[in-house]
Amino acid sequence: MCIRDSAGALLERRLTLARTRAHSAALQALGSSRFHAVADAVALLASEVPLSSSAAEPAGLVLHAPAELAEQRMLDAVAALPPDEAVEPYNETHDALWHQARQLLRLHRYAHELLRGSPDPALVGPGHALELHRDAAEAAAAASAAARTPRIAPATAYALGVLHADQRHEVEAARGVFRETWPRTAAVTAS
Numbered sequence: 402m403c404i405r406d407s408a409g410a411l412l413e414r415r416l417t418l419a420r421t422r423a424h425s426a427a428l429q430a431l432g433s434s435r436f437h438a439v440a441d442a443v444a445l446l447a448s449e450v451p452l453s454s455s456a457a458e459p460a461g462l463v464l465h466a467p468a469e470l471a472e473q474r475m476l477d478a479v480a481a482l483p484p485d486e487a488v489e490p491y492n493e494t495h496d497a498l499w500h501q502a503r504q505l506l507r508l509h510r511y512a513h514e515l516l517r518g519s520p521d522p523a524l525v526g527p528g529h530a531l532e533l534h535r536d537a538a539e540a541a542a543a544a545s546a547a548a549r550t551p552r553i554a555p556a557t558a559y560a561l562g563v564l565h566a567d568q569r570h571e572v573e574a575a576r577g578v579f580r581e582t583w584p585r586t587a588a589v590t591a592s
Contacts, residue, residue, distance in 0.1 A: 408560035411547050461516055468512035475505040476585070485580065493569075496538045499576065503531035526582035534575035541568035 430436055479502050483495045506528055514520045547553075548561035 407554065407557045408544075408547070408564060411550060411553065411557060411561070412543060415543065415547055415550075464512070464516060468509075468516050471505070471509045471512045475502070475509040478502040478505045479583065479585070493538075493541075496572070499531065499534055499538070503528075503535055506531060523584040527579050527584075530575050530579035530582060534572055534579065537568045537571035537575055541565050541572060544568060 478498070482498055482502060483492070506524065510520060510524050510528060513524070544561045544565040548558045548565065
């Protein structure tokens, strides 16, 4: 078996184990009495919802303020992103800031589409770049965790290290694409 195959097999085993554990936890939660109590309470609330006077207003009027808030939070998250990687070397601790920006950009895109009836084409590229960033960051984290598995062959650990480095390069590339495609470049470069 070649080194890449053993590294791939190790990652596959870890992912299968994680999926199995998550599936078991979800099934256990669905069968719990606490879940049924929450479901009953939600069903009861839904049947007795007191409608306010704003319920009769058009959705655009009611949702305008929350959509503006979503946009402001997204702009703040983008402004909080670390400066260009040319200024500072890659740092894994910054991934959380990028993940938050991705979530808030997605929320803003949904609000924009709901209020205006179509997605904002200027945000498609940055959104795609942040999705690629998330995938690469998660793959790098999985490779790093797998490389720390006890009793693996040094060659397998080396292959996982190479995979980790490749994924970190993908993270940096996705960040670069985001910066290039972001329509409000002043927000990205401000620190």
